[in-house]
Amino acid sequence: MSENNDSGKATISMGASTKQGYEIAEKSREIVKSLINAKTKDLTPEEQSIVERIVHSTADPDYADITRISKNFVTESLRAIDQEKDILTDINMVKTGINSYSGRVDCYIRDERAVKIAKKEGITRAAAAIRVAAQEGFDGIVAVGNAPTALLEVLELHKTGEIKLNSVIGVPVGFVGAAESKQALKQTEIPYIITEGPKGGTPIAVATVNSLINLNKGNKA
Structure with missing residues (x-):
C-alpha cells in the first residue's frame, strides 16, 4: 500500500493501514535504509525501493548483497x-x-491439467503449472519464489517461444537447484531480479511484486 505525503509524492507504507502502523513502517524504513544505504548507493531510486522492501520483509540486510537486478527489469515490469x-x-x-x-x-x-501433466511427464506440479499458463496464452510478469523447476520451465518455454514475458522475478529458495536456476535466468536476455545462492522464498517474491505495484502508483501520483 502507499500513501501521499504533503508534497504529493507516494511513500511506501509497507502494508500499514493505521496511524500507528504508518509510524512503525516509517521507523522500520529508516532502520533498513541505515543498514543498507552503502550497499545500494549504485542502484536507481526504484531499485533501492525494491531492495529496501525485501530487507524490510525479511529483516535480513544480507539481501542487499545478494540481490541482482537487470538494467531493464524495473522499466519492463x-x-x-x-x-x-x-x-x-x-x-x-x-x-x-x-x-x-x-x-x-x-x-x-x-x-487439474497441471496435475495430469505432472503425472504423465514425471515433472513437478510447479513446472507443469507453468506449461498450463503458457497454454492459456500467458503474457506478463512471472514471480517464482519457491520452485526452481518452475523457473527452469519458464526459461525453456521462453526459449521455444511458447510463453511471453515482460520480466521474471526469479527468487526460488533451497539447496537443490535454486542457485543454478537463478544463474540460468541471469544468462538470458529476460529482464530479471534474482537473489544469488540458496536464499529466496515467498516473502522475496511478494515484496518485489508489491514494491513494483507501489512504484507504479507513485508514478501516477
Missing part, C-alpha cells in the same frame, strides 16, 4: 503493471501475498 498484464506465480502463497493489483494474478499449481 512497470510497463507491464501499468498495462495491467497478468502476473503468474509458482505457488498460491505468493499469489495470496500480492495486493492492490487491478490486473489478474494467476497460479495453476492446483489446476
